[in-house]
Amino acid sequence: MMISKKLAEKINEQIGNEFGAHFQYINIATYFDEQALPKMAKLFYEQGAEEHEHAMKLLKYLVDTGAPVAIPAVPAPQAVFKTAEECFQLSVKWENEVTAQINNLFAIARKDNDYASENFLAWFVEEQVEEVGKMENLLKIVQRAGEKNLIMMEAYLSHE
Ligand code: FEO
Numbered sequence: 001m002m003i004s005k006k007l008a009e010k011i012n013e014q015i016g017n018e019f020g021a022h023f024q025y026i027n028i029a030t031y032f033d034e035q036a037l038p039k040m041a042k043l044f045y046e047q048g049a050e051e052h053e054h055a056m057k058l059l060k061y062l063v064d065t066g067a068p069v070a071i072p073a074v075p076a077p078q079a080v081f082k083t084a085e086e087c088f089q090l091s092v093k094w095e096n097e098v099t100a101q102i103n104n105l106f107a108i109a110r111k112d113n114d115y116a117s118e119n120f121l122a123w124f125v126e127e128q129v130e131e132v133g134k135m136e137n138l139l140k141i142v143q144r145a146g147e148k149n150l151i152m153m154e155a156y157l158s159h160e
Contacts, residue, residue: 001066004112008067010105011058016060016072018055021094024077028087039148040084041155042139047091054087054124061120083147088139095135099128 001008062069081087102118102124109117145152 022051
């Protein structure tokens with residue numbers, strides 16, 4: 001095994017977190033889909049698909065480094081939402097948590113003098129800057145539009 005036992009355990013945990021994000025974003029997508037807000041639904045379906053890719057990328061790294069894969073149980077996502085703003089707030093919170101989790105993985109790799117893992121995880125570090133920024137911006141736009149004007153958000157997203 002090319003990586004430490006601790007890092008392997010934490011990467012397995014992170015696979016669960018990424019699948020958790022996948023489920024959460026898919027559930028948010030359905031909230032918008034049910035309200036006939038297709039652009040916001042698409043945004044979250046796509047975000048959900050990205051989270052699935054993140055999980056698979058981590059999983060493949062474990063396989064490549066000869067570490068055991070043990071996908072943990074994933075808690076059920078929040079399924080009931082009152083407002084669009086709540087959905088974006090949850091997403092910002094989630095992305096900030098993921099950033100802390102990724103930073104922790106990076107710190108373990110650094111402590112292990114595991115340059116290959118640092119290099120691998122750098123992609124996730126960069127990705128989180130983009131994901132937090134994206135969700136923060138969307139939250140601001142939803143707040144500015146207001147719940148009664150979500151159609152403006154649809155128009156905005158159609159130009160993205
Ligand atoms: Fe995989 Fe949105 O973090």
